[in-house]
Amino acid sequence: MKYLEDIGSYFLMLSTVFSRPTKGSVIRELIFKEIDELVINSLGIVAFISFFVGGVVAIQTALNIENPLIPDYLVGFATRQSIILEFAPTFISIIMAGKMGSFITSSIGSMRVTEQIDALEVMGINSLNYLVFPKIIALLFYPFVIAIAMFLGIAGGWVAGVYGDYSTSEAFIRGLQSDFITFHVIYAFIKTFVFAFILATVPSWQGYYMKGGALEVGKASTNSFVWTSVLIILTNFIITSLLLG
Amino acid sequence: MIRAENIHKSFGEDHILKGISTVFDRGKTNLIIGQSGSGKTVFLKCLLGLFEPEQGRIYFQDEAIQDMDEDQKTKLRMDMGMVFQGGALFDSLNIEENVMFPLRMFTKKKKEEMVDRVNEVLSRVNLENVNRKFPSEISGGMQKRVAIARAIVNNPKYLFCDEPNSGLDPRTAILIDNLIQEITREYNITTVINTHDMNSVMEIGENIVFLQQGQLAWQGDNSQIFKTDNKSVTDFVYSSDLFKKIRDIQLEED
Numbered sequence: 001m002k003y004l005e006d007i008g009s010y011f012l013m014l015s016t017v018f019s020r021p022t023k024g025s026v027i028r029e030l031i032f033k034e035i036d037e038l039v040i041n042s043l044g045i046v047a048f049i050s051f052f053v054g055g056v057v058a059i060q061t062a063l064n065i066e067n068p069l070i071p072d073y074l075v076g077f078a079t080r081q082s083i084i085l086e087f088a089p090t091f092i093s094i095i096m097a098g099k100m101g102s103f104i105t106s107s108i109g110s111m112r113v114t115e116q117i118d119a120l121e122v123m124g125i126n127s128l129n130y131l132v133f134p135k136i137i138a139l140l141f142y143p144f145v146i147a148i149a150m151f152l153g154i155a156g157g158w159v160a161g162v163y164g165d166y167s168t169s170e171a172f173i174r175g176l177q178s179d180f181i182t183f184h185v186i187y188a189f190i191k192t193f194v195f196a197f198i199l200a201t202v203p204s205w206q207g208y209y210m211k212g213g214a215l216e217v218g219k220a221s222t223n224s225f226v227w228t229s230v231l232i233i234l235t236n237f238i239i240t241s242l243l244l245g
Numbered sequence: 246m247i248r249a250e251n252i253h254k255s256f257g258e259d260h261i262l263k264g265i266s267t268v269f270d271r272g273k274t275n276l277i278i279g280q281s282g283s284g285k286t287v288f289l290k291c292l293l294g295l296f297e298p299e300q301g302r303i304y305f306q307d308e309a310i311q312d313m314d315e316d317q318k319t320k321l322r323m324d325m326g327m328v329f330q331g332g333a334l335f336d337s338l339n340i341e342e343n344v345m346f347p348l349r350m351f352t353k354k355k356k357e358e359m360v361d362r363v364n365e366v367l368s369r370v371n372l373e374n375v376n377r378k379f380p381s382e383i384s385g386g387m388q389k390r391v392a393i394a395r396a397i398v399n400n401p402k403y404l405f406c407d408e409p410n411s412g413l414d415p416r417t418a419i420l421i422d423n424l425i426q427e428i429t430r431e432y433n434i435t436t437v438i439n440t441h442d443m444n445s446v447m448e449i450g451e452n453i454v455f456l457q458q459g460q461l462a463w464q465g466d467n468s469q470i471f472k473t474d475n476k477s478v479t480d481f482v483y484s485s486d487l488f489k490k491i492r493d494i495q496l497e498e499d
Contacts, residue, residue: 020315023350033337110336119333122293122405123347124322 010205017133017201020126027134034138038100042145045099046092050083050149053091054156055164057082062166075167076175079157081184088149089188090236093195096145097228101203104135105224108207109217117208128208135200142196143189150188183243191239195232202228246271247292247403247435252301254287261287262298263459271435274426274449278441279456280481286407288456289439293327293405294318305403323351326396328406328425332388334380340367340391341376347399366394370424386417390424397428404429404436410445422448443485446470455481 021027061078108131111117120127154176161167167175206224210216247269254262261284269275277285290296292303294310302309305321313321327333334343344363348354354362367373370390380388389409396404406425410418426449429436438445446453450467455478463475470482471492483489 020319026349114331114336115329115333116335118295119327119329119335121295122322122325122327123350124319124325125350 009209010201013128013132013205013208014201016126016128017136018129020129022125022130022133027130030130030134031137034134035141037103038135038138039141039145042096042100043148045095046145046149047152049095050088050092050152051156051159053087054079054083054153055160057087057153058157058161058172059164059166062161062164072167072171073175073178075161076157076172077178078175079161079172080154080176080180083153083157084150084184084188088146088153089192089195090232092146092149093192093199093232094229096142096199097203097232098225100199101224101228102221104200104203105207105210105221106217108204109210109220112208112210113213113217131208132201132204135204136197139196139200140193142199143192146188146192187239187243190243191236194235194239198228198231198235202231246306247437248304249288249292250302250304252288252291252298252303254284254291254296254298261459262291264301265456265459265461266301267454267461267464269435269437269454270452272430272433273436273451274429275435275437275452275454276446276450277437277439277454277456278446278481279462280441283456284459285439285441285456289405289407289437292437293325294322323347323399324402326399326401326404328389328392328396328404328409330408330411332380332385332392334388334391334395336380339377339379340372340383343380343391344395344398346395351399362398363394366398367391369397369428370394386413386421389413389417389421393421393424393428397432400432402434404434406436406438406440408440408442409438410440410442415444418442418444419448425449426451443482443488446482457481 022030058075058079061082062075065074108117111131117127117131120130158169158172161172162169203224206220206227207217210220248267249269250266252262252265253260265284265288277288279285287296291298302311304310305324308317310318310321334340335346338346341360341363344366345359348359348362352359363376367375370393372387372390372394375383375387375391380391383391393409396406404425409425410421413421422445425436425438428434438449440446447467450470453463453465453467453470454461455463455470455475457477463470463473463478465473470478473479483492
């Protein structure tokens with residue numbers, strides 16, 4: 001019963017987010033602020049993780065294919081497929097559920113605890129539109145983060161593969177180019193948009209409806225990570241079944 | 246003027262407000278007092294429209310908030326200023342941006358005009374050279390003054406304060422009380438203050454509403470509250486050792 005109530009309150013929140021819009025000049029400023037805080041500030045960690053995980057994928061693939069019948073370009077091919085299909089869109093999003101999600105939940109939760117949300121409401125401002133809408137719009141730029149993750153993941157694979165003597169540069173690049181299906185990239189970006197929406201709204205919902213004090217802000221951040229991750233995994237399964245199944 | 250008629254509010258099984266009817270006058274500092282759990286905050290939030298009462302009506306001038314559509318409510322809220330217990334200043338904005346916030350939201354003033362108005366109200370609450378500071382960089386008393394400045398910047402008709410001097414030293418608390426009273430008279434607004442501070446009652450209680458267990462138990466001003474024989478009021482007033490001693494001294498003198 002509690003879960004049904006939660007789902008109901010999430011969708012009610014969404015309907016309020018898109019009603020009674022905040023003044024245009026104010027919302028524009030908030031969107032730029034959110035792009036900076038959520039998107040730009042995530043680039044460093046995303047770049048670091050992508051580069052090294054890409055390298056690990058290339059090394060692991062190379063170490064597990066010592067059969068001479070398997071073509072030498074497979075390292076590049078497997079790295080590309082793993083990074084584009086799953087690692088960049090899905091696993092980076094789960095990492096972002098921790099970084100971005102807990103930031104969103106704790107910042108909105110703190111505003112709830114310190115009555116800043118009540119202050120907005122008393123002034124006649126639609127607090128959900130003011131707080132959540134700019135995050136949704138800012139995260140329309142999230143696919144750029146994922147595109148960078150894809151590029152750096154593959155670059156990390158190339159560096160580890162070539163400089164670690166697991167593959168040649170020529171074979172790795174041939175692997176990257178072989179059997180390339182454009183739809184795989186489209187599929188990756190379709191799910192990235194869905195994950196971006198989940199990343200903007202689920203942590204906001206957790207923060208906005210939390211009750212209590214500082215301890216509960218921490219609990220809400222943890223819940224936010226759990227809910228966001230679970231939803232990302234579930235929607236990943238559904239989208240993959242629909243688009244590739 | 247604000248008029249509340251027969252306000253009832255419950256949360257689940259708990260019947261918090263049990264038919265409160267009262268009037269808050271314009272140009273006066275109206276105080277809601279009572280012990281913790283008496284329903285003060287719930288009543289204040291009903292007046293603010295943050296809680297919807299199950300029964301009863303709240304009139305602003307002669308219009309009931311219950312009869313207003315969303316647009317009318319939004320318009321009414323633009324006429325309200327609120328000072329929250331902790332100030333509720335926006336952490337991410339500096340003092341100037343905090344005070345300017347209602348102007349940016351609801352007026353079409355130019356930036357320079359807004360800055361002038363912000364400086365005007367900041368100097369009215371005796372704050373200068375704090376424009377670029379953030380709420381975390383100023384003291385609790387200063388935060389309260391900034392909250393008052395933000396509440397009055399858009400010339401509201403109604404000012405609500407939830408325990409405006411809680412957590413402040415006695416001297417700053419009196420300064421805040423006096424400031425609110427001065428502003429109330431100067432701008433001729435209807436001010437409603439939620440407090441359990443007897444010093445505030447003594448200083449600025451021009452119209453005092455005493456709540457007990459969700460009901461209006463007594464109403465009067467600060468000269469009457471020390472003379473009433475209403476037992477619940479005297480129990481509340483003289484629960485403080487200081488006021489007991491004052492009463493004993495007065496009795497001895499008499």
